[in-house]
Amino acid sequence: MRASQAAAAKQIEALDLENFFNPSSVAVFGASKAAFNLGATICKILSDEAVGYRGRVYAVNRKGEDVFGAKGFRTLEEIPDAIDLAVIITPAFVVPELVRQCGEKGIRSIIIESSGFSESGEEGKRLQREVDEAARRYAIRLIGPNCLGILDNRHRFCCMFGANDLAPLAVAHPGSVSYVIQSGGIGALLVERLLDDVSGINKMVSLGNKSDLDEADFIDYFDTDNTEVIALYLESIGGGRKLMETVQRTKKPVLVYKTGKSEAGSKAVMSHTAGLAQNDAVFDGACRQAGMIRLHTPEELYTLPKMLTEMPLLKGRRIAVFTNSGAFGTIGADMLSDTRLVVSPFSEETKARLAKLPGVFNAENPVDIGPAPPEVYLEIYNILLGADEVDGILHMVSMWRDYVTDVMETLVSLCRKHEKPAAMYAFSALDKLRAAQLEKRLPLFAGAQEAVRALVVSHEQFLAVQKKGEPLWIQ
Amino acid sequence: MRASQAAAAKQIEALDLENFFNPSSVAVFGASKAAFNLGATICKILSDEAVGYRGRVYAVNRKGEDVFGAKGFRTLEEIPDAIDLAVIITPAFVVPELVRQCGEKGIRSIIIESSGFSESGEEGKRLQREVDEAARRYAIRLIGPNCLGILDNRHRFCCMFGANDLAPLAVAHPGSVSYVIQSGGIGALLVERLLDDVSGINKMVSLGNKSDLDEADFIDYFDTDNTEVIALYLESIGGGRKLMETVQRTKKPVLVYKTGKSEAGSKAVMSHTAGLAQNDAVFDGACRQAGMIRLHTPEELYTLPKMLTEMPLLKGRRIAVFTNSGAFGTIGADMLSDTRLVVSPFSEETKARLAKLPGVFNAENPVDIGPAPPEVYLEIYNILLGADEVDGILHMVSMWRDYVTDVMETLVSLCRKHEKPAAMYAFSALDKLRAAQLEKRLPLFAGAQEAVRALVVSHEQFLAVQKKGEPLWIQ
Numbered sequence: 001m002r003a004s005q006a007a008a009a010k011q012i013e014a015l016d017l018e019n020f021f022n023p024s025s026v027a028v029f030g031a032s033k034a035a036f037n038l039g040a041t042i043c044k045i046l047s048d049e050a051v052g053y054r055g056r057v058y059a060v061n062r063k064g065e066d067v068f069g070a071k072g073f074r075t076l077e078e079i080p081d082a083i084d085l086a087v088i089i090t091p092a093f094v095v096p097e098l099v100r101q102c103g104e105k106g107i108r109s110i111i112i113e114s115s116g117f118s119e120s121g122e123e124g125k126r127l128q129r130e131v132d133e134a135a136r137r138y139a140i141r142l143i144g145p146n147c148l149g150i151l152d153n154r155h156r157f158c159c160m161f162g163a164n165d166l167a168p169l170a171v172a173h174p175g176s177v178s179y180v181i182q183s184g185g186i187g188a189l190l191v192e193r194l195l196d197d198v199s200g201i202n203k204m205v206s207l208g209n210k211s212d213l214d215e216a217d218f219i220d221y222f223d224t225d226n227t228e229v230i231a232l233y234l235e236s237i238g239g240g241r242k243l244m245e246t247v248q249r250t251k252k253p254v255l256v257y258k259t260g261k262s263e264a265g266s267k268a269v270m271s272h273t274a275g276l277a278q279n280d281a282v283f284d285g286a287c288r289q290a291g292m293i294r295l296h297t298p299e300e301l302y303t304l305p306k307m308l309t310e311m312p313l314l315k316g317r318r319i320a321v322f323t324n325s326g327a328f329g330t331i332g333a334d335m336l337s338d339t340r341l342v343v344s345p346f347s348e349e350t351k352a353r354l355a356k357l358p359g360v361f362n363a364e365n366p367v368d369i370g371p372a373p374p375e376v377y378l379e380i381y382n383i384l385l386g387a388d389e390v391d392g393i394l395h396m397v398s399m400w401r402d403y404v405t406d407v408m409e410t411l412v413s414l415c416r417k418h419e420k421p422a423a424m425y426a427f428s429a430l431d432k433l434r435a436a437q438l439e440k441r442l443p444l445f446a447g448a449q450e451a452v453r454a455l456v457v458s459h460e461q462f463l464a465v466q467k468k469g470e471p472l473w474i475q
Numbered sequence: 476m477r478a479s480q481a482a483a484a485k486q487i488e489a490l491d492l493e494n495f496f497n498p499s500s501v502a503v504f505g506a507s508k509a510a511f512n513l514g515a516t517i518c519k520i521l522s523d524e525a526v527g528y529r530g531r532v533y534a535v536n537r538k539g540e541d542v543f544g545a546k547g548f549r550t551l552e553e554i555p556d557a558i559d560l561a562v563i564i565t566p567a568f569v570v571p572e573l574v575r576q577c578g579e580k581g582i583r584s585i586i587i588e589s590s591g592f593s594e595s596g597e598e599g600k601r602l603q604r605e606v607d608e609a610a611r612r613y614a615i616r617l618i619g620p621n622c623l624g625i626l627d628n629r630h631r632f633c634c635m636f637g638a639n640d641l642a643p644l645a646v647a648h649p650g651s652v653s654y655v656i657q658s659g660g661i662g663a664l665l666v667e668r669l670l671d672d673v674s675g676i677n678k679m680v681s682l683g684n685k686s687d688l689d690e691a692d693f694i695d696y697f698d699t700d701n702t703e704v705i706a707l708y709l710e711s712i713g714g715g716r717k718l719m720e721t722v723q724r725t726k727k728p729v730l731v732y733k734t735g736k737s738e739a740g741s742k743a744v745m746s747h748t749a750g751l752a753q754n755d756a757v758f759d760g761a762c763r764q765a766g767m768i769r770l771h772t773p774e775e776l777y778t779l780p781k782m783l784t785e786m787p788l789l790k791g792r793r794i795a796v797f798t799n800s801g802a803f804g805t806i807g808a809d810m811l812s813d814t815r816l817v818v819s820p821f822s823e824e825t826k827a828r829l830a831k832l833p834g835v836f837n838a839e840n841p842v843d844i845g846p847a848p849p850e851v852y853l854e855i856y857n858i859l860l861g862a863d864e865v866d867g868i869l870h871m872v873s874m875w876r877d878y879v880t881d882v883m884e885t886l887v888s889l890c891r892k893h894e895k896p897a898a899m900y901a902f903s904a905l906d907k908l909r910a911a912q913l914e915k916r917l918p919l920f921a922g923a924q925e926a927v928r929a930l931v932v933s934h935e936q937f938l939a940v941q942k943k944g945e946p947l948w949i950q
Contacts, residue, residue: 192905326658337736398660449774
């Protein structure tokens with residue numbers, strides 16, 4: 001009985017959060033026609049046909065004026081309809097009262113994008129406490145304050161202020177990676193860099209001061225929706241144990257890039273969000289325990305997810321390196337030697353089968369071929385993916401002829417069939433890579449190091465899934 | 476007297492090599508109209524108007540047939556004119572005799588692109604010895620065998636077989652970085668990835684088996700021409716001491732990416748060139764001694780040179796981090812903490828001057844600004860570059876408005892004026908970066924890690940230049 005109650009409770013919580021991403025009506029507090037008004041940019045996004053949001057939008061401002069197609073009202077009370085979601089972007093001092101009004105009207109989901117709370121001194125802290133009390137009284141779930149809000153590419157909903165240029169681009173390229181971010185700059189980077197990629201954004205939420213909902217809540221939520229990869233950009237941790245327990249509950253990959261590990265970095269964090277940078281080594285150990293995958297650069301937030309969405313997981317450490325230009329076989333082997341993965345020695349049978357093929361310069365690992373027809377590529381893929389001693393492929397090729405793109409398309413299918421991944425690095429012009437990614441959905445890496453990291457991360461996720469359910473020893 | 480003799484000898488040697496890059500006439504041995512003929516691709520390049528080579532081209536083949544505008548002859552003897560450079564791409568067994576014929580005709584520069592020499596067994600080794608003897612007898616300088624030849628974008632000369640698609644693109648984008656490579660794949664990667672960059676290729680030479688000329692000879696040569704940055708992709712070292720002494724002689728930056736450090740990597744190298752991978756740690760120490768800068772990835776061969784061609788060197792370790800999105804200040808500070816560089820504490824004066832500016836969120840280091848007008852950017856640049864406690868800037872911005880591109884253009888000038896560099900990372904769409912690189916010559920980095928590495932490498936080069944001339948203790 002307790003298990004089913006817990007499941008029901010979890011479902012209710014999941015539904016609560018769903019409302020943030022897929023509201024049928026939104027009131028934007030503080031949106032007006034004044035110059036440089038931030039709320040107006042949200043109304044603009046929600047009325048933009050290229051974005052295509054289908055719910056009702058209301059603007060609440062002193063004059064009660066309409067803003068970009070959002071019907072204007074002086075107060076919430078005057079709005080005759082029910083409101084699913086309140087977005088507040090007014091001066092901080094009026095926010096506690098607005099939260100109470102929302103509570104009275106039955107609104108249970110609020111995003112506070114205004115700044116001026118716990119990130120900015122004693123008065124801000126006091127205001128944030130007032131907001132929190134009101135939210136608790138009315139059982140309201142809060143995102144923020146001091147945040148950017150939400151982007152949902154599937155539901156074509158976006159309440160991120162200032163994102164009026166980016167939102168139409170983002171919704172046109174939906175995907176299955178959901179992001180939790182603590183920075184608008186990172187959000188913009190992710191949207192812009194993923195436009196040409198195989199991966200795309202499913203949902204994105206900016207947390208701000210995390211007065212109520214934090215990264216753990218959204219991991220739980222993304223575990224229930226159509227998300228395939230969860231990726232976090234964090235400057236502070238809401239609650240360490242809660243986060244790690246949440247990560248343990250989901251079998252979906254959870255990637256994290258966390259800043260503030262250096263003293264100078266921590267100081268910078270303090271100045272623009274209210275979090276406290278934790279001891280980095282403790283965080284590292286906790287990630288390893290809970291199965292959260294730590295990224296090395298902010299770039300990996302957008303380059304690596306395609307390995308997890310498009311390819312099976314790497315179930316062992318033994319890699320076959322394949323190249324159509326000898327140098328890259330060596331580069332791949334060198335780079336793998338710096339990881340826990342290994343360049344797998346081939347069995348006599350594998351070597352014999354490779355040696356029979358025309359154009360194979362080296363029938364050992366790394367496999368190196370010259371100008372060979374497409375059939376040779378495909379035979380090699382079958383030999384390598386079928387070999388017991390190979391868990392995955394590091395595929396380093398020049399797209400020097402169009403057929404290379406075609407054989408890579410087949411390689412993706414073969415990988416899925418054999419349940420072994422290939423990390424595909426293509427050392428050709430970036431234009432060619434983009435075209436292949438967009439037209440053929442090839443998960444290509446633009447750098448050798450990226451491809452090697454993709455294999456490492458894929459294997460980390462495989463090991464993490466095995467371990468999930470083991471008790472956590474962390475605090 | 477001895478010094479002037481040495482200088483004269485050096486000049487003669489430099490002139491010798493000049494002939495490889497800027498020949499007024501070329502004979503291509505083995506170029507014919509047969510299907511898949513590799514020599515024909517060289518004749519095609521040299522007759523391509525888009526490449527624009529202005530010298531005379533001859534093809535030597537059994538039938539004496541013309542090939543893509545190259546006048547055909549059965550033998551070298553039959554060519555009535557003098558020949559500056561011979562390019563040989565015939566079966567290996569005829570090469571020794573061709574070298575002797577070249578010697579008789581007075582040709583002193585030969586590129587042997589044929590394979591089948593010391594990289595492929597005893598018979599190949601014997602043939603290479605024969606070639607070497609003939610070359611010595613006639614005082615011929617050799618590139619190869621088993622190489623790709625040469626690309627010179629300034630002289631619009633290219634004898635790299637199979638490069639008929641790439642050569643016209645390359646010559647249209649000349650630059651000041653000269654490369655020594657041991658792999659065609661790497662050559663193609665460099666050409667393709669640099670097309671959209673501020674940097675471009677000056678000269679590129681593929682060394683192959685290095686039976687005569689090796690990387691050290693070309694470093695000496697690039698020290699005398701219009702090259703600004705020398706970059707090497709090496710799988711083996713011709714002679715360690717010779718190389719390091721050569722590096723010590725030049726004040727131009729010498730960057731190297733060397734493979735074969737792992738066992739699997741070494742084996743791969745053995746299978747496609749004749750070099751022996753040296754002990755990696757010894758190589759590392761030697762580089763540090765001689766002032767050669769080791770790169771971490773093959774990507775750095777094309778991403779980093781712009782820092783050295785477009786910016787002054789970093790003369791100290793103290794970095795100011797600047798951003799228009801707080802998160803990136805933290806990221807920059809974190810990444811710097813993993814290097815020998817430091818996030819410089821600001822003086823009270825610097826802090827006071829920054830604090831006076833509108834839109835500055837954080838007047839400490841990292842400096843973090845909100846939506847500010849261009850004048851604020853420029854004032855900050857002047858404050859930071861003028862501060863005694865700042866040696867260089869890590870500039871991490873979103874190009875969210877067009878004026879950001881304009882202020883970055885001014886930043887480049889200011890850096891040159893103050894003789895302090897800025898590593899400029901832009902976290903915007905790659906299209907925007909490309910446009911700014913091509914139209915405004917902004918040396919932009921697409922990744923945060925790249926920008927940090929650029930500062931590290933700039934400082935390494937500064938330190939290397941200081942040390943040049945000290946005695947080498949390496950073998």
